[in-house]
Amino acid sequence: MKIATFNVSMEADNYRKTRTDPRQSNALKQRLANGEHRQIKNIAEIIQRTRPDIILLNEFDYIPDPNQGVEAFIRHYLQVGQRGAQPVDYPFYFVAPVNTGIASPFDIDGDGIASGTAGDAWGFGHYPGQYGMVLLSRFPIDYDKIRNFQNLKWHTMPNAQSILNVDGSDFYDATTWQGLRLSSKSHWDVPILIENNLVHVLAAHPTPPVFDGPEGRNGARNFDEIRLWADHISDDGAPYLIDDQGKQGGLPEGRRFVILGDYNASPDEGSSRPGAIQQLLQHPAVNGDFVPTSQGGAAHSPDNPYAATHTAQWRARVDYVLPSKRGFEILDGGVFWPHKHSPLHRLIAHRGASSDHRLVWLELALTD
Template sequence: MIAGAETYRIATFAAPLSRDGPGLLLRDLLKGEDAQIAAIASVIDHVDPDILVLTDFDYDLEGRALTAFAAQFGDRYPHRFARRPNTGMATGLDLDQNGRTGEARDAQGYGRFAGDGGMAILSAWAIDAAAMVDHSTLLWRDLPDASFPRTVEGEPFLPKEEQAIQRLSHAGHWIVPIDLQGDGHVNILAFAATPPVFDGPEDRNGLRNRDELRLWEVVLDGGFGPPPERFVVAGNANLDPLAGDGLSDAMAAFLARPDLQDPLPSLPTADWADDGPGDLRVSYVLPSTDWRVVDAGVFWPAPDAADATLLGEDGLSAGVHHLVWVDITRQSR
């Protein structure tokens, strides 16, 4: 280990910071009376990450909601980043092929309004927005070996007109460099994939979910230019490597990549009902092998633990998803 090397805590949280319409999240933040927001903020304050990827945060053009949310932590996160997500981005086409247009599932990514349930990054360190790489506009058909859905008769589920505009990313795929001052930088590979459910026998969402993960594989294999170095993949893959709906083999294969480290194998990150999906691992923080993992965890305290009060009596005050964090430092030379 390098003497005096800095340790950085990277986290992701699929906290439910989306509301039923544009501007409502900002309204709730400014009123300061929302118990769920208070619980979410308490969890973040307790875990105290240096860099946090939020994967269910409503986007607004001027970033007012993100600024208001960051203000709850004083000067802890002076640097913030968000871009317009694909969620709620209207297409004017019938992407789910139900005979109607203008619905939430007809947007580039499921969304009731533009910016619904997007992504955001809070950072204690400077974000190099000018060097950020955005793969969110990549068309699904342009992913090498894309797995387009087909009807039960074997025909393409999406007509050519829809294929010509359908983006792969449900919310976004960002490579965001963060300057660690004298310690170089870390590239945050942030994403939030579509749930692999809520479709029909064509498995449109399941196939898209898998290809959203495969996009990172193509990026890391150099398919879209030089692969990023000193990176951390962080976000909600909406896919468990062993259980639940979705093409789990894809997640298992991704976790086995030789350029990734998986500090938390087999730990669930979401607390869905036992008569539903149950406990699944869907959120991930995966450092590249350029880093040394110091510690890692999922904030899911035992019911009798002192910090369990942050999650309320039912453990769900901050939502069904739990914050995932990993501490990293430079590799020894």
């Protein structure tokens, strides 16, 4: 099977040059209605060219009505062959609300005003659902066993990252700290049935570790959002992990899983806190040895020794497909970044062609 992740930039800020107000959550809905938007057609073509069996889409605005959201994308774009590519269908999908743009009662960004918008939302966003997620699958999803961690309180994580002012005092008062949610969007544990084997897809999109102040609140949140999955797959059961359905603990020992998403952290470059993504890459239950690469990425930054591993146009490896050591053999993998001499380079030639991120994929075989 082929499993992929792709930050598709299908959120309203991406359409700011149109007449649509980028703060309005219906911007994506309008563009999904007729199958004619060039950027979305290119995204669909990239998916059709790579043909993953399971794919997580980050930055796909949350649209409560699937008929106008994920189903419209499948119907009007993926099921329509794009420029010679074969249509692709996903009979199973999962979509749910995220924290971005949902007003909180707190002054989260520390500007002295609890405004309830953008920086003071549970996750940064100009409207509810901005930067949402969608999971598409050719295989059946066990919907009754999905676990969401959208509402998990950050302070319940033992030894959470410190958020301090330059004088060493706490950045947040006790009331705010007790109320903060950890996940900037959400964390999903989605069980998928593949040939009578259950595979847990662990999907998330931690906040960028920048756009804050000297207190580094976003760097701390990025680190601990990544840690949530590291705790979830550890053997101690992580008792602080209580999902939105009330179930306690992490993933039972020995289960197959694949971690997917844009984690906004690189092992070698960028601004994340030291060791952030290593919590997953070096986890004893994770096979982080295979590093997807591309010729296009290497050519994009020829003097950068990490360029072939980059998954974003802005030169970093931040998007991951990380399978469990148990239950899988990695057969192949890559980053969809065609070289400038390829006829498919048009799909990623500039920011507006598709996204500032690249689709990352692994081909896996089930093992005992």
